Amino acid sequence: MKCSDYVIDFIQKQGASHVFEMIGGAIAHLLDSIHSRDDVHCVSMHHEQAAAFAAEGYARMNGVIGVSMATSGPGALNMLTGIGSCYFDSVPCLFITGQVNTYEFKFDKPVRQIGFQETDIVSIVKPIVKYAEMVTNPDRMRYCLEKAVYMAQSGRPGPVLLDIPMNVQRADIDPDRLESFMDSEEFRNLQAQEEVTCDLDKLDEVIELIAQSTRPLILVGGGVRAGRATEEFLAFVEHTGIPVVHSLMGLDALPAVHPASFGLIGSYGNRYSNLALANCDLVLILGSRLDTRQTGTRPDTFARAARKVHVDIESVELNHKVNADIALSCGVKLFLIEMNARLDGWVKKDISEWVHILKEYQERYPTMSPPTEEGGIDPNLFMEKVSDLCSEGDIICLDVGQHQMWASQSFRLKKDQRLLNAGGMGAMGFGLPAAIGASIVEPNKRVIVIAGDGGMQVNIQELETIYHLNLPIKIIVMNNHALGMVRQFQDLYFNGRRQSTVKGYSCPDFVRIAEAYGIPAYVIEKDVDADEVMKQVLAEDGAALIEVKLHQGTMVNPKLVVNRPIEDMSPLLDREELIQVMVIDVLEERKDEKEESE
Numbered sequence: 001m002k003c004s005d006y007v008i009d010f011i012q013k014q015g016a017s018h019v020f021e022m023i024g025g026a027i028a029h030l031l032d033s034i035h036s037r038d039d040v041h042c043v044s045m046h047h048e049q050a051a052a053f054a055a056e057g058y059a060r061m062n063g064v065i066g067v068s069m070a071t072s073g074p075g076a077l078n079m080l081t082g083i084g085s086c087y088f089d090s091v092p093c094l095f096i097t098g099q100v101n102t103y104e105f106k107f108d109k110p111v112r113q114i115g116f117q118e119t120d121i122v123s124i125v126k127p128i129v130k131y132a133e134m135v136t137n138p139d140r141m142r143y144c145l146e147k148a149v150y151m152a153q154s155g156r157p158g159p160v161l162l163d164i165p166m167n168v169q170r171a172d173i174d175p176d177r178l179e180s181f182m183d184s185e186e187f188r189n190l191q192a193q194e195e196v197t198c199d200l201d202k203l204d205e206v207i208e209l210i211a212q213s214t215r216p217l218i219l220v221g222g223g224v225r226a227g228r229a230t231e232e233f234l235a236f237v238e239h240t241g242i243p244v245v246h247s248l249m250g251l252d253a254l255p256a257v258h259p260a261s262f263g264l265i266g267s268y269g270n271r272y273s274n275l276a277l278a279n280c281d282l283v284l285i286l287g288s289r290l291d292t293r294q295t296g297t298r299p300d301t302f303a304r305a306a307r308k309v310h311v312d313i314e315s316v317e318l319n320h321k322v323n324a325d326i327a328l329s330c331g332v333k334l335f336l337i338e339m340n341a342r343l344d345g346w347v348k349k350d351i352s353e354w355v356h357i358l359k360e361y362q363e364r365y366p367t368m369s370p371p372t373e374e375g376g377i378d379p380n381l382f383m384e385k386v387s388d389l390c391s392e393g394d395i396i397c398l399d400v401g402q403h404q405m406w407a408s409q410s411f412r413l414k415k416d417q418r419l420l421n422a423g424g425m426g427a428m429g430f431g432l433p434a435a436i437g438a439s440i441v442e443p444n445k446r447v448i449v450i451a452g453d454g455g456m457q458v459n460i461q462e463l464e465t466i467y468h469l470n471l472p473i474k475i476i477v478m479n480n481h482a483l484g485m486v487r488q489f490q491d492l493y494f495n496g497r498r499q500s501t502v503k504g505y506s507c508p509d510f511v512r513i514a515e516a517y518g519i520p521a522y523v524i525e526k527d528v529d530a531d532e533v534m535k536q537v538l539a540e541d542g543a544a545l546i547e548v549k550l551h552q553g554t555m556v557n558p559k560l561v562v563n564r565p566i567e568d569m570s571p572l573l574d575r576e577e578l579i580q581v582m583v584i585d586v587l588e589e590r591k592d593e594k595e596e597s598e
Contacts, residue, residue: 001172001173001175002029002033002169002170002171002172002173003138003141003168003169003170003171003172003173004029004030004032004033004169004170005033006141006142006173006175007030007033007096007141007145007164007169008030008033008034008037008040010142010145011040011067011094012037012039012040014064014065014094014149015062015064015065016040016058016062016064016065016066016067016094017039017040017041018040018041018042018043018058018067018440019031019034019040019041019042019043019067019068019069020043020045020051020052020054020055020058020066020067020068020069020436020437021042021043021044021045021051021068021069021070022044022045022046022047022048022051022070022071022075023044023071024070024071024072024075024098024117025071025098025117025166026071026072026073026075026097026098026099026100026117026166027069027070027071027075027096027097027098027169028098029166029169029170030069030096030098030164030169031069043436043440043465043469044465045433045436045462045465046461046462046464046465047078047459047461047462048068048070048074048075048076048078048079048082049078049079049081049082049429049433049459050082050429050432050433050436050459050461050462050465051068051069051070051079051082051433052068052070052079052081052082052083052085052086052093052095052433053082053085053427053429053430053433053434053437053459054066054068054433054434054436054437054440055067055068055082055086055093055095055437056082056085056086056089056091056093056434056437057397057420057433057434057435057436057437057438057441058437058438058440058441059086059091059092059093059437060091060225060418060420060434060437060438061395061418061420061437061438061441061442062441063228064092064153065092065093065094065149065152065153066091066092066093066094066437067093067094067095067096068082068093068094068095068096069095069096069097069098070095070096070097070098071097071098071117072097072098072099072100072115072117072118072119072121073116073117073118073119074117075097075098075117076097076098076119076121076163077119077121077124079095079097080124080125080128081425081427081429082427083095083125083128083129083159083161084128084425084427085422085424085425085427085430086158086159087128087129087130087158087159087424087425088128088423088424088425089222089226089249089422089423089424089425090156090157090158090222090223090226091157091158091159091226092152092153092157092158092159093152093159093160094148094149094152094159094160094161094162095129095159095160095161095162096161096162096163096164097121097161097162097163097164098163098164098165098166098169099118099121099134099163099164099165099166100114100115100116100117100118100165100166101115101165101166101167102136102165102167102168103167104118105118105134105165106118106120121161121163122134122161122163125161128159129158129159129160129161130151130152130158130159130160131147131148131151131152131160131161132160132161132162132163133147133148133161133162133163134162134163134164134165135162135163135164135165135168136165136168137168138168138171138172138173139173139177139178139179140178140179141168141173141178142175142178142179142180142181143178143179143180143181143184144162144181145162146180146181146182147181147186147187148160148161148162150181150182150187150190151190154190154191154194155194155196155313155314156223156226156313156314157226196313196329196330196331196334197330197334198328198330198334198335198338199328199330200338202326202328203335203338203339203342204342205326206284206309206326206339207339207342207343207346209282209307209309209325209326210240210242210282210284210349211349212282213281213282213307213349213351214281214351214353214354215279215280215281215282215306215351215354215357215583216240216242216243216280216281216282216283216284216351216354217242217243217244217245217276217277217280217282217283217284217303217306218237218242218243218244218245218283218284218286219244219245219246219247219250219265219277219283219284219285219286219288219294220233220244220245220246220247220250220253220254220286220287220288221247221249221250221253221285221286221287221288221289222247222248222249222250222253222287222288222423223250223286223287223288223311223312223313223332224250224253224286224287224332225249225250225252225253226287227287227313227331227332227333228333229287229331229332229333229336230253230254232333232336232337232340233253233254233286233332233336234254234258235336235340236336236339236340236343237254237258237260238260239340239343239344239346239348240343240346240348241260241348241349241351242260242284242351243260243261243262243276243354243355243358244258244260244261244262245262245263245264245265245269245273245276245277246261246263246264246265246273247264247265247266247288247294248264248266248293248408248421248423249288249421249423250287250288251264251408251413251419251421252413252417252418252419255413255414255415255416255417256411256412256413256414257412257413257414257415262276262358262361262362263276263362263367263409264408264409265277265294265566266293266294266295266296266560266566267292267293267294267296267559267560268293268405268408268409268556268559268560269409269558269560270365270367270409270558271361271365271367271558271569272358272361272362272364272365272367274560274566274567274569275361275365275567275581275582276358276361277302277303277566277567278303278304278305278565278566278567278582278584279305279357279567279582279583279584280303280305280306281305281306281307282306282307282308282309283303283306283307283308283309284309284311285308285309285310285311285312285324286311286332286335286336287311287312287313287332288312289312289317289320290302290310290317290320290321290322291321291424292321295321295322295566296560296564296565296566297562297563297564298563298564298565299321299322301565301566301587302322302565302566303322303566304565304584305583305584307325307326308322308323308324308325308326309324309325309326309327309328310322310324310326310327310328311328311330311332311335312328312329312332313329313330313331313332314329315329357583361581364581367380367409367410367557367558368380368381368557369406369554369555369556369557372551372553372554373551375526375527375528376526376527376550376551377524377526377527377530377548377549377550378527379402379403379406379478379548379550379554380406380409380410381410381527382406382527382530382548383406383407383409383410383411383450384410384411384412385530385531385534386411386448386476386534387410387411387412387413387414388412389531389534389535389538390414390417390446390448390538391414391446392414392415392416392417393415393416393417393445393446394414394417394418394445394446394447394448395417395418395420395435395438395439395442395445395446395447395448396411396413396417396418396419396420396447396448396450397420397430397431397432397434397435397438397447397448397449397450398419398420398421398422398430398431398449398450398451399422399428399429399430399431399432399449399450399451399452399455399456400422400426400427400428400429400430400431400452400455400485401428401451401452401454401455401483401484401485402452402478402480402484402485402488402554402555402556403450403451403452403455403478404421404422404450404452405485405556406478406556407419407450408421409556411450418438420434420435420438422434427458428452428454428455428458429455429458429459430455431449431450431451431455431456432449432451432456432459432460432462432463432466432475433459433462433465435447435448435449435473435475436462436465436466436469436471436473439471439472439473440469440471443471446472446474446538447471447472447473447474448473448474448475448476449473449474449475449476450476450478451475451476451477451478452477452478452479452480452483452484453477453478453479453480453481453482453507453510454482454483454484454505454507456475456477456507456510457507457508460513463475463513463514463517463519463545464517466517466519466543467517467518467519467543470542470543471543472541472542472543473543474537474538474543474544474545474546475514475519475543475544475545475546476545476546476548477510477545477546477547477548478548478550479507479510479547479548479549479550480550480551480552480553480554481502481505481506481507481552482498482501482502482505482552483500483501483502483505484501484554484556485556486500486501487501487502487552488555488556488559491553492561502552510545510547511523511545511547514545519543519544519545520540520542520543520544520545521544521545521546521547522536522537522544522545522546522547523546523547523549524546524547524548524549525549530548533546534546557570557571558570558571565587567582568587
């Protein structure tokens with residue numbers, strides 16, 4: 001059979017029925033192999049970056065794998081941001097790039113290029129994939145495909161890339177004679193390296209710490225969702241009754257409406273969530289790498305009164321920034337299965353006094369960013385309103401910017417809702433194409449994009465994909481006519497010099513743009529209009545765009561600034577009030593903190 005036909009057969013057998021692509025000559029054979037099939041479909045995007053993000057959204061929803069293809073040279077390079085997003089956020093995706101014929105490729109020749117659009121994508125992409133190879137021999141196709149999918153899905157998931165020259169794509173092969181990776185010594189060695197077990201003795205120590213604790217807390221990270229451990233996590237929470245705070249990537253590991261959920265922690269977290277973390281005496285860190293946006297710039301002060309248990313599938317993430325009392329290098333799913341088995345019949349400890357304190361924090365410090373003009377829109381209250389109007393099972397895709405923080409702080413996820421956030425790469429332009437991938441997996445579910453005016457413009461061309469495929473995606477554009485996240489940073493650290501966030505920046509009329517693509521569009525300018533417009537849009541079938549007008553100076557509050565411990569967020573609480581609400585001692589202010597507050 002033709003080698004390109006074999007590739008598509010293989011993809012279909014992995015549970016991926018869609019390939020997100022933008023055609024070019026170097027992948028024409030591969031896409032032609034899809035043309036007459038009814039079990040695999042091309043989703044033709046309008047930019048390769050968008051195709052990569054769509055594959056990520058697809059993989060995050062189907063839980064198996066996403067596939068994206070691009071041509072050689074500019075097509076392959078345009079996918080890099082999406083590949084990096086999958087790498088940092090642990091998403092299993094197979095990226096396939098076309099390449100010039102092997103006899104046109106320079107290999108070790110000291111020239112820049114021989115073939116048209118020839119680019120050594122394998123060398124370029126290696127730091128942000130788990131595996132990459134140019135398949136120069138068609139008889140290695142089965143081996144490389146099997147290895148790629150195994151690597152993408154095993155251990156900590158992530159992206160892989162195969163670069164396939166055109167003469168390899170069009171070659172004739174005998175599938176029955178192709179070497180299998182799954183029968184190889186390399187597979188057995190990799191399997192042995194990736195086989196992760198929990199130290200069972202340490203699990204008994206963890207249970208003892210839980211029994212001794214009076215103020216326990218769980219910090220749930222993206223590893224719970226990436227490790228397909230949400231059911232086990234819910235069982236663990238209900239076994240123990242321990243309250244939960246979330247990292248950005250862990251927000252949809254447990255619905256916000258669950259009584260144990262106490263919000264987002266970190267630099268842009270809820271004040272009440274950070275207070276919970278600061279005052280706990282035990283924190284179980286499950287599948288979170290504790291990056292600076294979680295710990296702040298003073299990791300030595302992070303949960304400083306707590307014993308720490310850190311569980312992560314990658315040992316290099318343990319004791320990297322925050323030292324743990326118990327560090328377990330194993331998959332979160334395995335840890336939770338073992339813990340739940342040990343906790344069967346376990347009587348919950350009475351921690352009602354601690355839970356009462358956390359509820360008081362929630363009531364005393366609701367997350368709000370008051371509008372800067374009368375009748376204007378408080379974005380946090382708007383997110384609460386939208387979440388109230390949404391239904392169980394809805395899928396929410398966030399772009400990157402201030403709106404992402406407002407939604408992550410205040411959108412209260414219901415049962416079976418998903419929240420797709422861009423974490424480690426944090427690329428503007430993620431939300432719209434990721435929503436396309438998610439909608440392809442779940443065609444009967446409502447998908448909602450929340451984007452800013454800046455991020456919306458990065459992949460705005462995919463409005464045509466939504467219209468062409470008649471996808472029921474609702475797009476909310478929070479428009480403050482600025483690149484607000486960096487503008488807020490400039491206001492804080494650059495004396496309000498807003499170069500390129502306001503000065504030099506502009507955005508179009510999004511309503512007219514949407515209408516040009518055939519998508520109905522609406523505007524919300526005042527808080528009083530929000531209910532009526534959102535109810536109407538959410539009740540209608542098909543796609544729609546809603547532009548929400550915000551004042552240019554709208555802020556994300558609260559925010560953790562440099563050199564402050566996690567509980568001491570801006571705008572700063574009065575020192576006496578902070579002392580009053582803290583269970584543990586307040587840290588003395590350092591000189592740099594005093595200067596900063598002045």
